[in-house]
Amino acid sequence: MRTHRIRVSIAISCFCLLWIGGFTSLPPRELLGIAPRDEGYYKSDVIKCKDGSKKFTKQQLNDEFCDCPDGTDEPGTSACPEGEFYCRNAGHIPRTIFSSRVNDGVCDCCDGSDEYDGYANCPNTCWEAGKAAREKLKKRIATHQDGLAIRKQKVEKAKQAFAEDEAELLKLKNEEKILKRLVEKLREHKERIEKAEEEERLRKEMEEKKQREAERESTEQNKPSEESPQYQSEGTQDAPMEMNSQKQVADNHGESITSAHGSDDVNNEIPSGHAADQEHISENTEGLSREELGRLVASRWTGELTEERTNEPNDANGEQEQQNQDFSDSAEEENYDSYNSDNDEDRHKFDDDDIQDVAAEEYGNHVEPDGSYDHDKDYKSEFPGSPSWLDKIKQKVQNIIQAFSFFKSPVDLSEASRVKEEYDDASSKLSKIQSRISGLSEKLKHDFGKEKDFYSFYDRCFEYEQNKYIYKVCPFKKASQVEGHSSTQLGRWENFDESYRVLQFSNGDKCWNGPDRSLKVRLRCGLKDELADVDEPSRCEYVAILSTPIICLEEKLKELQQKLEDMNKRQPSTHDEL
Structure with a gap:
């Protein structure tokens, strides 16, 4: 019986010890309220206040007397109003409370470490309370693990994209330099075309003006003849008239011509064709009957005689026309020779070999970066399967060479139009390149993180x-x-x-x-x-x-x-x- 009582007493004692241990698992008193990261700070025998105001010994640590104004010496007691107490909360989330809450009868730490004087019974609830926190923390860890793998891929792509944009910017600047020179040459060429067209327009206007003046003079000279239909009409209506009347008409006609010019030198002023007709009439009136003479006079006013004479071969007129044509060609040739001589020097600047040398010089040392960024999607959309940008530049140079050949002859409108289109196209591409350069420069100037993360x-x-x-x-x-x-x-x-x-x-x-x-x-x-x-x-x-x-x-x-x-x-x- 006695042995049985001893066994029961031992069992009760063990249970009590275990029950007491369930309330709290406290660190040594000198480490109470100290965060694990600060434990090394308190290891020396003489300790400085964190604000540097004083020093204290290890025996003064947590002695219920405030030596440091900032509470450095009393992390585990309520002696210092500015002090802080660290709850370890094993199994849950650690926390820091004001030291004024230590031993105040309220359980602030789930491990009960803040109420160690025994006035309040604070069981350790950290494990149960921390179960949800641990699960949440596990999910955060899993997210970080998966996110880290995704991040590595994103950062790698970001670095590659950044390098490609840098290479593209450098390439675009080189292309801009070349294209500027090409556009400038095309602009000069276009201006020469426009100058030639303007000179040709002025020449044509001058010729048209001279022709109008000549026609006006001819109209004024023939103005008296415009009254003749009245006589013709009267002559036609009075067909049975006597030949004396017809002769009188002819006489009147001669007088009208003489009076209209007011001079005997009528052949010097009237057109040569009219003078020839008049002479022809005078030569053939002799020996004609009155009826034939009437028809001859009428034909003079209706133009039938002139038409007949025009259709006859006339060596003199042929020679005169040939001389006029030669004179016109000579004047025209002189006009264009003068213009070509002005542009001779400029034209030599665009010889085939010289322009090819320029293109070779610009691109000779230019190296395309591997995997360069497709910087000009517009170009590729416009020209699917088209040659490279360099080939297109060279082709444009060849177009310039061909276009300049037109200066040897009058302006070819189709050739001039093609040159203008090339100029507009090159100017448009230059604007696109400059816009892209501006956008890339603005983009690359930002801070995207240490590894271009963003x-x-x-x-x-x-x-x-x-x-x-x-x-x-x-x-x-x-x-x-x-x-x-x-x-x-x-x-x-x-x-x-x-x-x-x-x-x-x-x-x-x-x-x-x-x-x-x-x-x-x-x-x-x-x-x-x-x-x-x-x-x-x-x-x-x-x-x-x-x-x-x-x-x-x-x-x-x-x-x-x-x-x-x-x-x-x-x-x-x-x-x-x-």
Whole structure:
């Protein structure tokens, strides 16, 4: 019986010890309230206050007397009002509380370490309470592990894209230099064409003006003859008239011609054809009957005689026409010879060999980078399967050589049009290249992170719909809040903050009687790029969360793994026992 009582007493004692151990697992008193990262700070015999104001010995550590104004010597007691107490909370999440809460009768730490004087019974609930926290931490670790793999792929692509854009920018600048020279030559060539066309136009206008003046003079000279139809009509109506009347008409006609010119030198002023007709009439009137003489006079006014004479071969007229043609050709040739001589020197500048040498000189030392970026999609869309850019440049140079041959003859309108089209086409391509150069220069000047991590964010926008608003964030540009058809600018791109963990936008639209709007976008590790949780904690100051694999860093993954390990390694032994 006595042995049985002893066994029961031992069992009760053991149970009590185990029950007491379940309340708390406390570190040594001198380490109470000290965070593991600060344990090395308290190892020396003489310890400095963290604010540098004083020194104290290890015996003064947690002695319930405040020696340091900042509470460095009393991390485990409530002696210093500025002190802080660290709860280890093994199995759960550690936390820091004000030292004034130590031994105040309230269990602030789940491990009960803040109420060690025994006035409050604080069981250790960290393991059960920390179960959800541990599960959440495990999910974060898994996300970081998968995100890290995605990040590596994204960073590799970003580095490659950045290098390709740099190479493209260099290539475009070289092409711009060559194309500028080509456009300048085409422009000079076009101006020469326009000058030649203008001179030809002026020459034609002058010829047309002289022709109109000649026609006007001829009309004025023939003006008296325009009255003849009256006599002709009368002569036709009075067909039975006597030959004396017809002769009188002929006499009147002679008088009218003489009076119209007011001079006997009529043959010097009237056209040669009329003079010849008059002479022919006078030669053939003799021996004619009155009826034949009447017909002859009538034919003079109707032009039948002139027509007949025109159709007859006339060696003199042929020679005169040939002389006129020779004179016209000579004048025309003289005009173009004069123009060609002015442009002779310029034309020699575009000899075949010289232009090919220029192209060879420009491209001789130019090396295309491997895998260069397809910088001009417009060109390829316009010319599918077309030759390379260099071949097209050379072809344009050959076109210039061919086009310049027209200066040896009057302006060929089709050739001139082709040269102008080439100039317009080259100018358009130059504008596209210059626009692309400007865009790439603007893009490449930004800070994209140490490994160009955020290069893929350029030219991208992230949207999030919340209530009646749509929030739109465009890194490196701007952020806005859209409601229906109205848009409010939340800020323009400023920079990264907190070691590339925050996107900062500032100088947005001004609030009514308030500051300019601003936005801070905090980056969080996630498996895809996604904007979420937009809030306005202060007036016109917005915050948001952007999940992205780019922020899934290896050092953060190690930190989380260590945290989980710390939560698991100090599981209270009583849980296994009980």
